[in-house]
Every structure is written in C-alpha cells, then in structure tokens.
Amino acid sequence: MSFINYSSREINCKIVYYGPGLCGKTTNLQYVYAKTNPEAKGKMISLATETERTLFFDFLPLSLGEIRGFKTRFHLYTVPGQVFYDASRKLILKGVDGVVFVADSQIERMEANLESVENLRVNLAEQGYDLDKVPYVVQYNKRDLPNIATVDELRRLLNPRSVPEYQAVAPTGVGVFDTLKAVAKQVLTELKRSG
Amino acid sequence: MTSGLVMYEEEFRLIAGICDRLTRDANAKVVFLVDKNGQLIAASGQAQNLDTTSLASLTAGNVAAMGGLAKLIGEKEFPNQFHEGEKESLHMSIVGGRVVLVVIFDAKSSLGLVRLRVKKAGEELAKVFDGLAKKQAAPGAASPFAEITDEDIDNLFSE
Numbered sequence: 299m300s301f302i303n304y305s306s307r308e309i310n311c312k313i314v315y316y317g318p319g320l321c322g323k324t325t326n327l328q329y330v331y332a333k334t335n336p337e338a339k340g341k342m343i344s345l346a347t348e349t350e351r352t353l354f355f356d357f358l359p360l361s362l363g364e365i366r367g368f369k370t371r372f373h374l375y376t377v378p379g380q381v382f383y384d385a386s387r388k389l390i391l392k393g394v395d396g397v398v399f400v401a402d403s404q405i406e407r408m409e410a411n412l413e414s415v416e417n418l419r420v421n422l423a424e425q426g427y428d429l430d431k432v433p434y435v436v437q438y439n440k441r442d443l444p445n446i447a448t449v450d451e452l453r454r455l456l457n458p459r460s461v462p463e464y465q466a467v468a469p470t471g472v473g474v475f476d477t478l479k480a481v482a483k484q485v486l487t488e489l490k491r492s493g
Numbered sequence: 494m495t496s497g498l499v500m501y502e503e504e505f506r507l508i509a510g511i512c513d514r515l516t517r518d519a520n521a522k523v524v525f526l527v528d529k530n531g532q533l534i535a536a537s538g539q540a541q542n543l544d545t546t547s548l549a550s551l552t553a554g555n556v557a558a559m560g561g562l563a564k565l566i567g568e569k570e571f572p573n574q575f576h577e578g579e580k581e582s583l584h585m586s587i588v589g590g591r592v593v594l595v596v597i598f599d600a601k602s603s604l605g606l607v608r609l610r611v612k613k614a615g616e617e618l619a620k621v622f623d624g625l626a627k628k629q630a631a632p633g634a635a636s637p638f639a640e641i642t643d644e645d646i647d648n649l650f651s652e
Binding site for chain 2: 299300301302303304305306309310312340341343345354355357359362363364365366368370373385386388389390392393395479482483486487489490
C-alpha cells in the first residue's frame, strides 16, 4: 500500500520478493544493495538464522529519483522461502504494491516453484489482493547452473499470464536490475491508474 | 487494491505537534509514528542519530508478528507492547487500528508516565487519522500521480 506524503513530498511503495527456499531472493537484494550509490539506499536489514536462511524478512530501502517533485522511495522486502514459515510470509505481504516472483530454474526445483506460486496466490488473496491484478514480474534465476529447465517450460508453468519476465544470475547481477525496474515501473503505472 | 495512505501538510503538522508534545510530556528520548506497513510517518525528539527507516520497518514487522501471535491465542491484537532494555526501553501502541506509536525512553521517564501520556496522545492521533481517511475518501482527492505520464516514469529509469 503506497504512502504519499505531501508534507515531505515523498511517495513510498513496497515491493516483495517471493519464491521457494534458496531461489535467490536475498541474493537479489544483496546485489541491488552492493551496486546502489550510498545516497540512494538505506541500511539493508536481514532477519536471518545462524545459517543465513531468511527467518522473517530482508529489508532494503531505495530511492529512485523524483517524479513531478516527489521523491520516489521503494521498500524492498523478501519473504522466508522455506515452506514452514508460511505465517511470516503472510505478514510480509501486508500492504504490498508489487511482487517479484523469483523462480529457481533447476529442474529439480520445479515442484517447489509451483508450490510457491500457488502459496503466493493464496496468501495474496487472504490480504485482499488478486495475483492476476497486482504489479507482478517473474524472474527465472540461476540460469548459469547446468541442470535447468528451458525458459519456454518455465514460462508455461509459472507465467501463464505473460507478465514481464527476466532471466537472471543473481550473484553476478544478471537480470537483477531489469527485474527491479520492471516491477517498480508497473507499481508507478498502477499508482497513476488508480490515482 | 486498497488505496494507500495519503498525508497532507495540515494533518502532518497536527501529527508532528502531537508527537512533539508527547516527547516532552513523557520525558521521552524519541517518539515516532509508523504506518502498519512499515512507512515512517513522523519522528520527534533525538531522532537524528537513529536509522528511522529501519526502525519503522522493524516496528511494523514486530507488530505484525505479535498480531499473528495474538490471533493464534484468540486475541484480536496486542494493542500495547513494552520492551525493557538495560538503559533504553521501548513502548509501542497501535493507534486507530492503522498506525503504531513508538516511544523510546530511559531512566528519566517511567513506564507508568509513558503509558499515561501515550493514551492521551493516541486518542488525539486517532482523531487526526479518522479525518485523514475521510479526506482521502472524499471525491476530488486525486493523488498527484494521476497526472504523471508514461514518459515521467520512463525518465526515472533512463539514467
């Protein structure tokens, strides 16, 4: 849910990275954090376990620049991907403006991807959102690994609505900013539409 | 989709005034107000050295998690929370079901005083937010983003 502040002339939006465990959601944020100018970013917060698995969420505030005198700020969040953290995932989706689904391209993770997309749909619906209507981008991550499904196959299973989709290798940044820009653009377009 | 929160100059001044007064009346170090979704609305007191963006996000995460716990035991929510540290303590209360009022205080104040002052400030804030909600729902309250063009959006990403 966006927050428009006339007083500080700011607009704040919330983007959530969703996807199965170990698909690279946190890695996406880490790359964005590493490559963004210090003045455009805040501190990245990771609430993780001792083994660096996301426990509650990662959070990264970003400034994108100004539109008509309003500073646009995006708050990026990840959810914990592991199946048993569902209660936490639901909480993170509260007030979301745009969603990135990070898919793990490895063939053996296809079931986990499907389960996660379905889980996203159900959890969004619980918050009153429709996955077919929210600003939404799909990222096919881990394209550098050997045992991966083709993009056609991934598209057929995970992107029937043909939303913008990007191939990515998150640790080296391939596709990371393209994904972020695409979802941010959709969020702003939605604001314009509903405004 | 539900529409987001819109803050206008007039209401912001009222809110900032209430937060400033609460800081003084409660002998608090910092008072801040956060939207339940983690957006910082206002901060008062010695907030300069604090990472208020992170504070706002973690406050919302905490309130959301406690709300989840509340529902599990059959409560609607936990409207007030208190976290006691060695030197600094933190009091959070949910105002008008929508925002969280956070007070950080040390030994110069006490939980009793903070509770008392928060109650009054919370009532005043709830009124302001009620007014805001009405203003936002009123016809003609278009967001400034209704007029932006696709080009404006593209320019943001052109660098």
